Each structure stands twice: as C-alpha cells, then as structure tokens.
Amino acid sequence: MSEQKREIIVIPAVEGQGTLKNRNRQLRVASYSRVSTDFEEQLTSFHAQKSYYTDLILRTPQWTLAGTYADEGISGASAEKRPDFMRMYRHCKKGKIDLIITKSISRFARNTLDSIGYVRKLKAMGVGVLFEKENINTLEENSEVVLTILASLAQEELNSMSMNIKMGKRMAMQEGKVHFPYAKVYAYRKGSDDQPEIIPEEAEIVTQIYRSYLSGKSVGKIVDALNASGVPSPSKKGDWTDTTVRGLLKNERYCGDVLLQKTYITDPISKKSKKNNGELPKIYIKNNHVPIVSREVFEQVQRESARRTSKRKVTKASITEQGRYSSLYALNDILICGECGTPYKRVTWTKRSGKKQIVWRCYKRLDYGTKYCKDSITIDEESLHAAIMEAVRATAGEQAPLIPIVTAELEIGMWEKAEGQINVEQIEQRMAEIKAQTMELINQSISSHTVDENGGKLKALSDELRSLYDMLTEYKATNGTQVSIKQKIEDITEFLEQAPVDYTTYDDTLVRQFIDTIKVNSDNTLKIYFKNGLEYEQSISPKVRKLKVS
Structure with missing residues (x-):
C-alpha cells in the first residue's frame, strides 16, 4: 500500500x-x-x-x-x-x-x-x-415539456422513485467506499491485507504500453507488437485488442487513483448507461492504492488521447466524416481559420519550376471557394512553425507571474459557487406539487383535446421543476467541498508551473501537450490558446505568393 x-x-x-x-x-x-x-x-x-x-x-x-x-x-x-x-x-x-x-x-x-x-x-x-x-x-431543458406531454409523466415519476436510491449510492462514494474489480483490472490482485497488490510482470507490460503511446505509436501498432511478442492478454484466452489497450490507457487506477461515478443511468425507463461528462458530481480518490505509472505520465497520456480522438473531417473529399489519427502532424486538429472557424488542411503545392512547397489552407475556402470564407490566408509550413515556437518561448517567461493571479481568481469563483444554504425539505415539497399539477393538467388536456392551448402552462411547470431539481442537485454536490476546492487549486497551480522553457526548434510533441487551439487571422496573426488557459497573439510573415481570387 x-x-x-x-x-x-x-x-x-x-x-x-x-x-x-x-x-x-x-x-x-x-x-x-x-x-x-x-x-x-x-x-x-x-x-x-x-x-x-x-x-x-x-x-x-x-x-x-x-x-x-x-x-x-x-x-x-x-x-x-x-x-x-x-x-x-x-x-x-x-x-x-x-x-x-x-x-x-x-x-x-x-x-x-x-x-x-x-x-x-x-x-x-x-x-x-x-x-x-x-x-x-x-438538448435544451425547456424541450423536455414535449417529451413530457407525449410520454405523460412516466419518466419523471420513475426518476422520483429512484432518486433516494441514487443519493444513497453517491453518499457511499463520498465516504470513499471503493469496489475494486480485480477480474477487470489488469496487473493488480487482491493482497493479503485486502488491498490492491501489483503483479510485477504484468505491471511491466502496462508501463511499456504507456511509454509506447507517448512515443507516438498508435494503439494498433502497440497491439501488433504485443501479439507479435507473445505477451498473454488480460483475458489469457485470446490476443490483445485495440479496446483492451485503450482501456488500460484511460484507467486512472494505474496511477493509484480511483474515479467513481464515471457513468450514470440516463433514465429508469431505458436504463441505458451514459458516460458522466460533468452532468453529475464525480468522486476522485487520490492515492487509494500503489500506482504502476506516475500521475504525470497518466495525465500526459490523457492529453495525447484527447488530441488523437478529437480529429474530424477536414475536406469534402474525405470518405468518412471522422478523421484518422496521424502521428506526423500535430496541427491537423488544432489549427483553425479565424474567419469561419473551420480547420486548416496541410497541402503540397508544386511550383512551375517543379519545386514543392508545404502550405496550410482553410479547408472551407479550399473546397468551397471564397463564398463562405473570403479572407483566410495561406501559410507556408516553415513560417507557421517558426511563429508557433516564437510564441511558446515568449509565453514561457510570462506564465510564471500569472500563476498566482489565475489561481486566486479560480479559488474565489469556486468558493462563491460552494456558498449558500437552501431549504431542501421545502424544495422537495414544491417539486411534488409541480408533478401533481402537471399530471392533472396533462390528463385534462388529453381528455379535452386542449394540449396546444395548455402548452405554455406545461412548459412553465416543466421549467420550474427542472430549475428546482438542478438547484437541489447542485447544493448536494457542493455541500462540504472545502477539501475538494483546496486540492483542485493545488493541482491547477502544479499544472501551470509545468510550463515549457527555452524551446528553439518546432516539436509536434510539445505542441500537442501545451497548445489547445491556434486561430489563423486574416491580418497575418495567430491567436494561440494554451491548455493552461493562457492566450497569446503572435504575428506571422508567410512566404507564399498571394493567390488571385477568381
């Protein structure tokens, strides 16, 4: 332990x-x-x-x-x-x-x-x-009234019946009660003290997978290498698969932590499970057990994974709407047009002399002409790389003085959100009244064929019910979060302090790790959004002949 x-x-x-x-x-x-x-x-x-x-x-x-x-x-x-x-x-x-x-x-x-x-x-x-x-x-909350009318109040009633069960499970999570599924977590077994224990030979495989992924290898290549080497898969019955490797790379248990409530049931009717992307509070337990990889390495893998999976179509000539990860060019996903917001595409130009030049162009203008994007500029790759690295070097010296300012503002906002007391009993009573009124109005509307006439009243009741439910959920989620806020501020400060220093040569790995988005503006400037929240404007001097607009 x-x-x-x-x-x-x-x-x-x-x-x-x-x-x-x-x-x-x-x-x-x-x-x-x-x-x-x-x-x-x-x-x-x-x-x-x-x-x-x-x-x-x-x-x-x-x-x-x-x-x-x-x-x-x-x-x-x-x-x-x-x-x-x-x-x-x-x-x-x-x-x-x-x-x-x-x-x-x-x-x-x-x-x-x-x-x-x-x-x-x-x-x-x-x-x-x-x-x-x-x-x-x-996706807007007020649209729920349409579903409420068509489906009566069946879902809302079942939600009410299951609410107490859900809250009971969430309270157990907040108390740190962790179920460790050893059969599904590779490289761990139950120790003599009933705590997770590392299996050394399997832990080495996990470390190897993390290193390979950060070095730029795709999941497919990692799978091929494992199977070619004859490494037994977690199931011990078949070969390694893409799904298995991706699961290892995304599982926070390998850095010694446990994240609870990753998924939730969307509604008691369909009983479908959905990934929790912030709709409900999560419980993160740090240092729950002995780690196999460091937390820093784990976080680097998550950032790289997010970059690879965020790729999307960049040209109408693409066979599918979703792009594929390429370890060659980090700018494929993050370089976008400042005028229309569309991603830029890497293009090879052949001059009359036969010499080739690599440039980046807005794909909307490239594929659809100037009708939808008139002023986007074309940038040669050499000038683009130089401008990006100049911005990285400039911000490296500026980020340190900003750290206490940024963290102070974040801390104030978090504490303000956590403050305030509400009457839980009174809110629950009003929610029950609204449900009864809604059911009565729907039954009356259906029997008298006045659904359209009562649509406004139903919408108002639905909006009030949703507002009260959100208020109650937020209060229960933020109640007693002093330790959480303090830890989050410490984590953010630690991340901001890991800024790049003295980089002179363009590096795709650096760009993937520190830059979220780069907007190319028509006035020959780049608006660079760093992952730590810093924004920086950098001028650029493209070495490209200006094209005539037909």
Whole structure:
C-alpha cells in the first residue's frame, strides 16, 4: 500500500457540460429532409430544403457541415424504412454528428413512438435535434415539456422513485467506499491485507504500453507488437485488442487513483448507461492504492488521447466524416481559420519550376471557394512553425507571474459557487406539487383535446421543476467541498508551473501537450490558446505568393 495519505475528493458537476462543446471549435451539424410523395411540387420543396440547410450550416460561424441526409417519396411512419435517416443515426452513434437540423417534428418522424424513441437515443449520445418550425432544441431543458406531454409523466415519476436510491449510492462514494474489480483490472490482485497488490510482470507490460503511446505509436501498432511478442492478454484466452489497450490507457487506477461515478443511468425507463461528462458530481480518490505509472505520465497520456480522438473531417473529399489519427502532424486538429472557424488542411503545392512547397489552407475556402470564407490566408509550413515556437518561448517567461493571479481568481469563483444554504425539505415539497399539477393538467388536456392551448402552462411547470431539481442537485454536490476546492487549486497551480522553457526548434510533441487551439487571422496573426488557459497573439510573415481570387 502507498505510504502517501489517502484522500477523498469530491469533484463538483460542471455547469453547462451537458452539451460537451469546446468553446474554440465548431459544432458538427447535419441536416435531414424528407417528403412523403413523388409529386413534382413536393420534390421541388425537397431539393429546396437540402439546399437551404446546406447554405445555412455553411454560413453559420459556429457550425461546420457534417453531412446532408434526405429521403424522398418515402413515408415517415417508420424510421427503419428510411435509409438515409438510418444512415444518419448510425453516424450519430459513431460520434460524427453533434446536432441535427430539420424542418419540423413531422419531417423527422410521424410515428410518435419513433419520434420519442430516436430523440431520446440521440439525446443519450449527446446529439441534439433542432426542429426549426417549432423552435425546439432537444438538448435544451425547456424541450423536455414535449417529451413530457407525449410520454405523460412516466419518466419523471420513475426518476422520483429512484432518486433516494441514487443519493444513497453517491453518499457511499463520498465516504470513499471503493469496489475494486480485480477480474477487470489488469496487473493488480487482491493482497493479503485486502488491498490492491501489483503483479510485477504484468505491471511491466502496462508501463511499456504507456511509454509506447507517448512515443507516438498508435494503439494498433502497440497491439501488433504485443501479439507479435507473445505477451498473454488480460483475458489469457485470446490476443490483445485495440479496446483492451485503450482501456488500460484511460484507467486512472494505474496511477493509484480511483474515479467513481464515471457513468450514470440516463433514465429508469431505458436504463441505458451514459458516460458522466460533468452532468453529475464525480468522486476522485487520490492515492487509494500503489500506482504502476506516475500521475504525470497518466495525465500526459490523457492529453495525447484527447488530441488523437478529437480529429474530424477536414475536406469534402474525405470518405468518412471522422478523421484518422496521424502521428506526423500535430496541427491537423488544432489549427483553425479565424474567419469561419473551420480547420486548416496541410497541402503540397508544386511550383512551375517543379519545386514543392508545404502550405496550410482553410479547408472551407479550399473546397468551397471564397463564398463562405473570403479572407483566410495561406501559410507556408516553415513560417507557421517558426511563429508557433516564437510564441511558446515568449509565453514561457510570462506564465510564471500569472500563476498566482489565475489561481486566486479560480479559488474565489469556486468558493462563491460552494456558498449558500437552501431549504431542501421545502424544495422537495414544491417539486411534488409541480408533478401533481402537471399530471392533472396533462390528463385534462388529453381528455379535452386542449394540449396546444395548455402548452405554455406545461412548459412553465416543466421549467420550474427542472430549475428546482438542478438547484437541489447542485447544493448536494457542493455541500462540504472545502477539501475538494483546496486540492483542485493545488493541482491547477502544479499544472501551470509545468510550463515549457527555452524551446528553439518546432516539436509536434510539445505542441500537442501545451497548445489547445491556434486561430489563423486574416491580418497575418495567430491567436494561440494554451491548455493552461493562457492566450497569446503572435504575428506571422508567410512566404507564399498571394493567390488571385477568381
């Protein structure tokens, strides 16, 4: 067992994390269109819808086109009979789409069960549906009233019944009660003191996997090397797989910590498990058991993994919407256009002399011309690398004085959020009253066919119920978090102090570890967002002949 003191840390829920969007990146938006007949006027409307939504997505700075999906001359009674709808759904499952925009609920699905079912499935994946006619975004809280009307109050009632059970489990987590699944955690076994014990020969394999990944090897190459060397897999029955290696790289137990409540049940009806991305509080226990890799190495792996998995389509010529990881170019994912927000693409130019030059260009302008991106600049790779390293060297000296200022502001904000007392009993009583009123109003609306007329009242009740529920959840999550706040401030300070010093040559590994996003502005400047929160503007002098706009 580790000699360090065991700590129990409560990580509060992160406000606004339900949509999981990076503030510096675009939403991947797809459009869906459908007409139910082959009549000429319907088909004209059908093609107009496709053209309209493609143009709308490309003209919206915060969006990037993730695909256009359309079914013509097909009834909306069943989703399974609409091939493009099902293709769009499969792409959502693969994480290629963040938001779907469609004309109306009737264009999405006429079958009530289909509509509710697919909206819920998409919402569980973090994918929203924007119904333009009704002005409803299913990721927004006020859209819940639609599902409430269609599904009565079945889900809310079951949520209430299961709430006490959930809170009981979460309290046990906050007390540090940890279940260690030895059968699923490679390189650990139960020791004589009933605590996790390292298996030396397997621990060496874990260390080797972490080193290989940080050196730039892909998961596939690591798997091939392990199988070629005859290393027994964790199951002892088959070969190593990509899934197994990725699981080892993401498991915090290998640095001696335990993170509880990584997933949660979205609702008691579907009972589907979803990854907890901040919607609910997590419990992080540091130094719970003896580590195999250091915490610093583990965090480096997580940053590298996030960089690789965040890749997306950078050209309309790509076969799929999702890009593939390449260990060659760190800028593939983080270099974006300051005008339209679209990623830049690495291109090889051949001059008349036959000499080749590597440049970076905005893919929207490259593929679609100046209609959607007029002023983005083309940068030669040599000048780009030099400007980035100049910014890294400049900020290395500036980050140290900023550390106490940044941490002080963070500490003030955390304490302010944790303060305040509420009457839990009174809130729970009001929630029960709202549920009863909503049920009564829905029953009355259905029997008297006045659902539309009572929509405003139902929405108001739903909004108040959600607001009270969020208030109660936040209070229970932040109650007694003094130790958590202190530890988080210490961790942030330690991270900020690990700034790069005196780098002269461009290095992809350095860029991956310290830079989150680089925006290329039309005035020949780079806006660089470092992962520690620092922002820096760097001038650049491209060595590229200015192209004539046709």
